[in-house]
Structures are given as structure tokens and as C-alpha cells.
Amino acid sequence: YHSSVSRFSALSGVAGDIISKQNDIDGVLQIGAWFSSGIMTRIPCFSYHDANAALGYRHYGRGLVSQSRRRAHLAWEKSVYSALSGIFVMSQWLADSFCRDFEVPASKVHVVGAGINMENLPVVPNRSWDVPRYLFVGKDFERKGGKYLLEAFAMVRRSLPDAELVVVGPELSTKERVVHCVGYLSKSKPSDLQRLNDLFAAATTVILPSIYEPFGVSLLEGMAYGLPCIAADRCAMPEIVRHRETGFVVPAEDSKSLADAMIELGSSPSDAAKMGAEGRRRIESSFTWTTVTGKIKAVLSDQYGI
Numbered sequence: 001y002h003s004s005v006s007r008f009s010a011l012s013g014v015a016g017d018i019i020s021k022q023n024d025i026d027g028v029l030q031i032g033a034w035f036s037s038g039i040m041t042r043i044p045c046f047s048y049h050d051a052n053a054a055l056g057y058r059h060y061g062r063g064l065v066s067q068s069r070r071r072a073h074l075a076w077e078k079s080v081y082s083a084l085s086g087i088f089v090m091s092q093w094l095a096d097s098f099c100r101d102f103e104v105p106a107s108k109v110h111v112v113g114a115g116i117n118m119e120n121l122p123v124v125p126n127r128s129w130d131v132p133r134y135l136f137v138g139k140d141f142e143r144k145g146g147k148y149l150l151e152a153f154a155m156v157r158r159s160l161p162d163a164e165l166v167v168v169g170p171e172l173s174t175k176e177r178v179v180h181c182v183g184y185l186s187k188s189k190p191s192d193l194q195r196l197n198d199l200f201a202a203a204t205t206v207i208l209p210s211i212y213e214p215f216g217v218s219l220l221e222g223m224a225y226g227l228p229c230i231a232a233d234r235c236a237m238p239e240i241v242r243h244r245e246t247g248f249v250v251p252a253e254d255s256k257s258l259a260d261a262m263i264e265l266g267s268s269p270s271d272a273a274k275m276g277a278e279g280r281r282r283i284e285s286s287f288t289w290t291t292v293t294g295k296i297k298a299v300l301s302d303q304y305g306i
Contacts, residue, residue, distance in 0.1 A: 003053070003065050003073040008034055016040030026306045027085075029296075033076075038083025044304060048088040048296075050114065050236075051214035053077050054101035055094070059235070060143055060212035078102045085304060088296055090114040090215050091236030110299045115289030116220040124226035124280055125201040129273055132156075132163040132266030135203035135227075137196070137218040138210075139184060141170035145209030145232060151255035152209075152262060153179065160266045166199055200225040204272055205265050208237065209250070209258055216240055220287050223279035228272050230261045240287075246279035 012035040019028055019041045027044040028037045033052065038045040053073050065073070081087060081102050087109045089095050095111050098104040134153070138144040146167075153165045157178065165179045172181045182199070185192040200206075206222025207230045219229045219240045231237035232252035243249040248261035265272045285291075300306040 003069055005072050005076045008036070008076055011035035012037070012040055019043065027300070027304075029088075033080045036080040036083055038080065038085075044085040044306065045083070046086045046088060046300075047080070047084055048112075049094060050090045051094060052097060052101070055097050055214075055235075056212070074101075084108075086110060086299065088112050088299070091239050093236045093239065094214075110295075112292050112295040112299070113286060114215055114220075115292045116224055116283060116287050117217070118221075118224060121224050121283065121288075122197065122200075124277075127201065127204065127226075129204050129269030131204075132160050132262070133202060133204045134163065134165045134262060134266075135168070135199055135206050135222070136165070136208070137168045137206070137221070138208065139169035141167075141172065143210060143212055145211055145252065146170065146172075148209050148253055148255045148258055149207060150179070152259035155255065155259035156262045156266065159263050163262075163266055166203065168196065168199060200227070203227055204269075205230060205247075205262065207258075207262070208232070209252065210234060210237070211252060213237055220283060223276075223283045223287070226276040226280045228265055228275035228279060230258065230265070242278075242282070244275075246275050246282055 015035045015037050019037060025043065027046060028041065029046045029048060030037045031048050033047065057070055081098065081104050087098060087104060089098065089109060089111055090113055092111050095109045098109045099106050136149055156163050166182060167179065168182045168185055171183050185196045187193050200221060206218060206227050208216050208218055209232045211234065213235045216231060216237050219231055219237065222229045223246060229241045229247035231241040231247065231249055233249050234252045238249045241247045241249055250257040250261050
């Protein structure tokens with residue numbers, strides 16, 4: 001992203017001006033670390049994260065910026081976190097990084113999860129499971145393991161010749177007639193959002209084999225539609241998908257293991273349906289913003305007296 005400490009400092013000044021104009025507030029909750037509310041006010045300040053700079057550089061973005069700029073970025077984030085009263089994170093994987101990479105005390109980091117960005121959960125369609133239809137949603141095809149997905153699907157087709165793969169996000173040129181590349185769909189456009197919803201309704205499995213994935217929103221969306229999910233064993237994804245309960249967790253960058261999981265789900269419609277139903281129950285119990293904000297509220301009250 002924008003690893004510019006001067007930009008972050010300027011944004012902190014803006015945040016400070018906004019905070020100073022508020023009356024009768026008990027605390028500040030900022031999203032991410034692009035600015036530092038904690039150094040701008042004595043009011044208790046907190047943050048909420050899906051990732052941090054250390055993980056981004058370690059797993060994917062090391063070559064995107066110079067070493068000196070990367071060091072400055074990491075030092076900036078450490079200063080942000082040290083000035084906060086508490087940090088809320090989406091996953092245990094991320095919580096461990098805050099403690100390890102930024103020396104944040106474990107007592108200061110709180111795992112509260114994340115919610116699905118839907119106003120209302122969709123009605124699970126009465127779908128047919130007979131023809132395997134795999135759905136991938138994500139614009140950054142390389143980071144999200146697209147290479148391994150295409151390799152795996154070529155193997156799947158040898159066992160399940162009727163199988164289809166729909167790719168939403170990137171613009172791809174593929175010779176495979178059964179790989180349908182939809183391109184980018186904007187959720188802010190009603191027609192695009194409707195088409196995306198229709199693709200989830202028509203699919204039988206959602207796949208996210210990412211090399212680096214801060215959380216994995218498309219997995220939540222798939223589970224909301226009653227679909228089993230296949231995810232890589234990286235980052236927070238194993239905390240979302242329960243192996244052989246709501247789908248499969250496979251080794252990252254391993255086309256053969258991914259293909260095996262795709263074939264197993266595609267060959268077992270009853271198992272796929274059961275896993276999809278369990279995933280929907282998991283969404284309802286664990287991945288709504290009501291659940292997340294309830295956890296945040298409890299922490300603020302019990303540990304910080306807010």
C-alpha cells in the first residue's frame with residue numbers, strides 16, 4: 001500500500017483535528033495504521049485490523065518498496081501500536097504477529113473476528129449439486145493463487161469432465177472453454193452486485209487458494225450462500241474454513257492437493273451440501289458484525305471501563 005511515513009504523519013494531523021472537535025467522547029477507534037490517533041489525544045484510543053505491515057512484507061510485498069522505506073514503515077506502525085490502549089484484530093494469526101513483530105503485549109491484543117458485508121444474509125438457494133461449479137472471486141489473481149487454481153482445474157477436468165470454473169475479478173485470457181472469466185464486478189453497481197449474487201447462487205464450491213490473504217471475504221460470502229469452501233493453509237483462512245466440516249484447507253501453492261479437494265467435493269454432492277449447510281450455520285453464529293461489535297463492546301467494558 002502507501003508506505004509513506006510523511007503521508008501517515010499528515011493523516012495523523014487531520015485525525016487529531018477531528019478528534020479535538022468532538023465533545024463528550026469516551027474513546028477513539030481507528031481502522032488500520034495509516035494514522036496515529038494515540039499520539040494526538042489523551043483519550044483512550046484503539047484500532048481494528050485485518051493485517052499489518054510486517055505480515056504484508058513477509059508474505060507478499062517485500063519487493064514493492066525499498067528496504068529503507070520498509071524499515072521506516074515498520075517503525076511507524078510500531079509507534080502507532082505503542083500509543084494505543086488496545087488493538088482489535090480479525091484473527092489469532094494476526095494477533096500472534098502483533099506480539100511477535102511489534103512487541104505488543106498479548107494482554108493488549110483482542111481477537112474479535114470479522115463480519116460479512118451484507119445488509120441481510122441471503123436466502124440459501126435450492127441448488128443442484130450434480131454438476132461441479134467452482135467459483136473464484138478476487139481481483140489480484142497472482143496473490144490469490146490463481147496460477148495454482150488453473151493448474152488444479154486442468155487436473156479436475158480429467159476426472160470430472162463436466163466441471164466448470166468461474167473466475168470473477170481479473171481479466172484473463174484462457175483457452176479453456178469451461179473457464180468462464182467474468183472480469184471485475186463492482187459491488188457498488190446494482191447490476192454487478194446482482195450478477196455476483198447470481199454466481200454464488202449457481203456455484204457448488206467457492207475456492208480461495210491465496211498465497212497471502214489477510215482474511216478472505218469471499219469465503220464468508222460463499223458460506224453465507226450455503227457453499228463449501230476450499231482455502232489455502234495460510235494466514236487467517238484456516239480460522240474461517242473448518243477442514244472437512246465447512247470445506248477443505250489445503251497446502252498453499254500445491255496444485256495437486258487443491259485438485260484432490262476439488263474432485264472430492266465435486267464427486268460427493270451430499271457431502272458438499274452438508275458442508276455448505278454447516279458453513280451457513282457458522283456464518284450466522286460467528287461472522288456477523290453484530291457478533292464482532294458485541295465482542296468489542298465486552299472488551300471495552302470489562303477491561304477498559306468504557
